[in-house]
Amino acid sequence: MSIAHVDHHGIRGPAAHIDRNLDALRLPWPFGESFENFRLLDPLSRATAIAVEALGGDFAEDAAIVLATTQGCLWADREFERSRSGDLRPGLFPYTLPSAAVAAIAIRHAIHGPTLCLSGSAEQAIEEAERLMACGEASAALVCTGDVLPPDTLAMTARYLTR
C-alpha cells in the first residue's frame, strides 16, 4: 500500500513533497506535467486529483476507485445554488455529485474498474475496497478519503491497495 496526503500545509506522497499553503478554491496544478482540465474541476475533485498524483506510479486498468467523503460536494452545491438566483452556471451542476471527482481520476489515469462513492469514513472506504478485491472485482483499489469545506479548508488522503 502507498499513501499520499494533501492539506493546507502541503502535499506529501511518494511522488511529491511540496510545502506550501494551499488554497482549495484557486489551487494551481502543483506538478510539472500538464493537466489540461484541472482548472475546470471543483475543489473536491482538485484535492482528490492532487492526492492521487502525489501517489505516483501506474495504476491497474481494472483498479477500483473508492471515494469516501462526509461533506461531499458542498462547495459546488452552494456555488450552484447561489448561481440560480443570478446567472446560472450549468457547468457547475455535474460537480454537485462526488462522482465528478472519481471521473476526473478515472479519465486522467485511464482506470476502468468499479467505482464507488460513499458518504462515509476512511475506514469504510478501505473496508469496501478490500471487499471489492476479495470478491474478484478489481486487482487493486485506489481509495480517496477526505473533504473540502467552504471556503478554503481541505484534507484529502489517497491510498493505493494491491493484493
Added chain:
Amino acid sequence: MSRRIFVHSTGAVCGFGEGRDTLLEGVFAGDSALRPLQRLRADTEVAAEVPADWADATGLARRALDECGRTDAMILATTKADLAGVVGEGSGHGSPALLAQRLGANAAVSCACASGLTAIALAARWIRTNKADRVTVVGVDVLNDFILDGFAGLLALDEHACRPYDRTREGLSLGDGAGAIVLGAEPSDIELAGWGESNDATHVTAPDREGKGLARAARFALERAGLQAGDVDYIHGHGTGTEFNDAMEGQALGLLYPGATPPFSSSKAQLGHTLGAAGVLESIIAIEALRRATAPPNVRLDETDLATNITLPRAPTPLARARVALKWSAGFGGINAALVFRAA
C-alpha cells in the same frame, strides 16, 4: 462455495403513487405518471411528482421501507436527497450523509444515476463476504428546482414527456421516487445471480460513445452469474431519452449481441428519471418481468433510430422464456453498473 444472494422483498413509491403493486400495475399497463408540473417550476411541462406533502426524502424513503421491511444492515442510494444539509436546517453536512443518519443507514452511496445498482452490488458483496445475512437497499431522490435547473442548464430536459429510444427524442423527464429491496442468503424465487461495474474514463458527464463501459459491466455481471448474453431473456435499459445515452446503449447492445437482442425497454417515459431511486425501482420492474413472463413496454416509442437488431416492445409482450433478466444503469462520471436476476 460462494454464498448465493436472493431477493426477499421490495417496496416502492413513485409518480403512480404508493406501493409496489401501484408501480407495477402502472408500468405493465403502459401508463405514464408524467403529468403537468404541480409543485415545481422548470423549463419543462411535465414530471412524475409525488403529492407535495410526501415530497421529502426521509419520508419518501420510509414509505418504501415500511412496505419492504427493514433489516439490521441498510444501504442508502441517493444523488442529492432533498438538499437537506446544503440549504436550510442542518446546513453544513453533505446531503446523502445527513439522510443516511436520519434513516439509520450503515452506508450511503452517491454514484449519480447508477447509485441504485451500485448500492445493490455493495449489498451483494456484504452478503457474499458474510458481513451481513440480509441487507436492505433504499434508493431515494426528491425533485427540486436545484435539480431541474441543473438538467435544464445542460439542455438535457425534454420540454414535453420524454421518448427514450425514439428518433424524435429531445431529452429526459424527471420523477420523484423511492424504492427498497431486501437481499439475503436465504433462498427465494429470484436470485441476484451477478453484478458488474465499470467506469468509462472518458468524460465527466457524457457516456462513452462506443458503449464499451456499459458492455463491460454487463459482461462482468453475466460472467459472475455463469451466463452468456444469449441466456438473457429480457433487458431493462437505462433509457433516459437523451441523445448520447440512448446511442450509447445501442452501441453497448451491439457489442453484446451480433444478432437480435432480447426484448429491451426503459421505464423512464412512465416514471421519469428518479435518479438515486431509479436503479432500485427499475430492478423491481425487471424482477417482475420474470415473474409475469412479460416485457414491459417502451411508452411513447414510435420510430427508433437504434439498430434494427434491437428488440423494442411497444406494448406489454409475453416472453418466450423468462429465466434471466439483465438490468443496467449509467451515470455521470462514467459510472456503469449491471445486475443479473435469475428465476430460481
